[in-house]
Amino acid sequence: MSVPEGTAAALAAVAARRPLLVASDYDGVLAPLVGDPGAAVPSPGTAEALARVAAADGVTVALVSGRGLEDLRAVSGFTGPYRWVGSHGAEFDGPLTGDLAGRRDALAGQLAPLVAAVPGARLEVKPASVAVHVRQVTDPAAATALLASADAVADPSLTKKPGKAVLELAVTDADKGSAVRRLRTEIGAAAVVYLGDDRTDEDVFRSLGPDDVGIKVGEGETAATQRVADPAAALAVLRLLGDLLA
Numbered sequence: 001m002s003v004p005e006g007t008a009a010a011l012a013a014v015a016a017r018r019p020l021l022v023a024s025d026y027d028g029v030l031a032p033l034v035g036d037p038g039a040a041v042p043s044p045g046t047a048e049a050l051a052r053v054a055a056a057d058g059v060t061v062a063l064v065s066g067r068g069l070e071d072l073r074a075v076s077g078f079t080g081p082y083r084w085v086g087s088h089g090a091e092f093d094g095p096l097t098g099d100l101a102g103r104r105d106a107l108a109g110q111l112a113p114l115v116a117a118v119p120g121a122r123l124e125v126k127p128a129s130v131a132v133h134v135r136q137v138t139d140p141a142a143a144t145a146l147l148a149s150a151d152a153v154a155d156p157s158l159t160k161k162p163g164k165a166v167l168e169l170a171v172t173d174a175d176k177g178s179a180v181r182r183l184r185t186e187i188g189a190a191a192v193v194y195l196g197d198d199r200t201d202e203d204v205f206r207s208l209g210p211d212d213v214g215i216k217v218g219e220g221e222t223a224a225t226q227r228v229a230d231p232a233a234a235l236a237v238l239r240l241l242g243d244l245l246a
């Protein structure tokens, strides 16, 4: 799997910048999308490629996911010296305190009967949000109707986070763009490389500057300046970056 020429050139240009922040989304980038969120394991070789990037002097690797932090650590199996951001930025390095849990649980109580009525639909209760998944709903009309009903449940205090075959309703207004800006500031990064595949990653892509490299993984509208096809190509990007940084 090779990296598109323009993306390889952009990575070569950024590889000498220090400090360098290399941040990535998880699902759809480091792990292929599958029906069961609990079964979304990294593509073989990904852990090694990330570790090699993180071993370079002056380089920080961050994992920036919509998943809850504990879930992200468990499902990825990654153990490197990384910065961990979960719940779309609401969990920054550490878990959330419990004060949001009451609102989240009340929301889960509202959504549960809607989800239970649609065969194949799945409710995921996360630290700061509740996700309604329709990837395994075989009737497209039922999937669309369920997402619309879930959307209608959201009062203005909730943040809607639509994604791939999922709608999340979050009890915080955190987003990945703010999280990456915060990491950039903490690290004093001279440049940022970010890989993402979904709508919530667009907050990051929009926050990037001319010295950064935003890489959209897969199809769809994007503010990223680079694009690769799929998680296999994202792994090729990480491997190339590891070579350039070595």
Ligand SMILES: O=P(O)(O)OC[C@H]1O[C@H](O[C@H]2O[C@H](CO)[C@@H](O)[C@H](O)[C@H]2O)[C@H](O)[C@@H](O)[C@@H]1O
Pocket: 025, 026, 027, 028, 032, 033, 034, 035, 036, 037, 038, 040, 064, 065, 066, 067, 068, 124, 126, 131, 133, 134, 135, 163, 164, 165, 166, 168, 198, 200
């Ligand atoms: O920000 P990410 O790391 O990309 O996480 C986004 C959501 O990923 C998971 O859902 C997505 O992946 C599942 C497994 O492949 C798939 O079944 C589902 O359709 C996708 O939407 C995760 O379950 C969510 O909690 C994350 O917010």
